[in-house]
Amino acid sequence: xxxxxxxxxxxxxxxxxxxxxxxxxxxxxxxxxxxxxxxxxxxxxxxxxxxxxxxxxxxxxxxxxxxxxxxxxxxxxxxxxxxxxxxxxxxxxxxxxxxxxxxxxxxxxxxxxxxxxxxxxxxxxxxxxxxxxxxxxxxxxxxxxxxxxxxxxxxxxxxxxxxxx
Ligand code: COA
Numbered sequence: 001x002x003x004x005x006x007x008x009x010x011x012x013x014x015x016x017x018x019x020x021x022x023x024x025x026x027x028x029x030x031x032x033x034x035x036x037x038x039x040x041x042x043x044x045x046x047x048x049x050x051x052x053x054x055x056x057x058x059x060x061x062x063x064x065x066x067x068x069x070x071x072x073x074x075x076x077x078x079x080x081x082x083x084x085x086x087x088x089x090x091x092x093x094x095x096x097x098x099x100x101x102x103x104x105x106x107x108x109x110x111x112x113x114x115x116x117x118x119x120x121x122x123x124x125x126x127x128x129x130x131x132x133x134x135x136x137x138x139x140x141x142x143x144x145x146x147x148x149x150x151x152x153x154x155x156x157x158x159x160x161x162x163x164x165x
Pocket of ligand 1: 013014015016017022023026042044077078079080094095096106107108110111125132133134135136
């Protein structure tokens with residue numbers, strides 16, 4: 001039961017379609033808490049993603065290049081199974097506003113039950129990142145607005161080259 005604190009590893013799962021500076025902020029904070037962090041990228045087809053998993057991983061890797069002790073991997077199925085496979089001991093999720101909490105609380109409880117005790121820690125991004133979501137970024141980019149300063153430069157460049165349907 002509970003987190004294995006002898007060899008802690010944070011697992012940060014998400015859709016990352018696309019990764020934002022808010023996500024990168026959470027990754028930095030997680031690396032400050034855990035000696036090893038694994039980012040798990042879910043295909044999440046129900047969200048109708050703009051970028052495929054390979055591309056989201058490549059963008060995350062470019063946005064976090066040079067950060068030590070960080071791995072970015074795809075995952076399908078339950079996040080707790082993925083966490084176990086990669087030796088993860090704690091799930092990391094970002095909380096931007098109080099309204100994120102209701103859903104995150106349910107997910108954390110379900111994950112704890114499914115995993116037999118794996119804990120979730122919630123990290124808050126810097127306040128200038130609290131209003132960013134990937135859908136908002138996609139919408140602004142689709143309408144020709146600037147997303148610079150909200151996403152890593154590689155994501156801004158990639159969105160500029162995107163032909164939106
Ligand atoms: N900065 C900016 N945006 C952030 C953010 C941050 N720090 N933290 C979250 N967000 C945004 C995301 O961009 C995303 O925006 P969007 O809805 O517009 O796309 C939204 O908040 C939530 O995204 P994310 O944290 O990626 O979660 P998700 O709900 O898209 O993905 C999974 C959830 C993939 C982790 C979850 O569905 C999963 O694990 N599925 C596998 C099955 C499973 O195990 N389910 C849980 C059982 S309890």
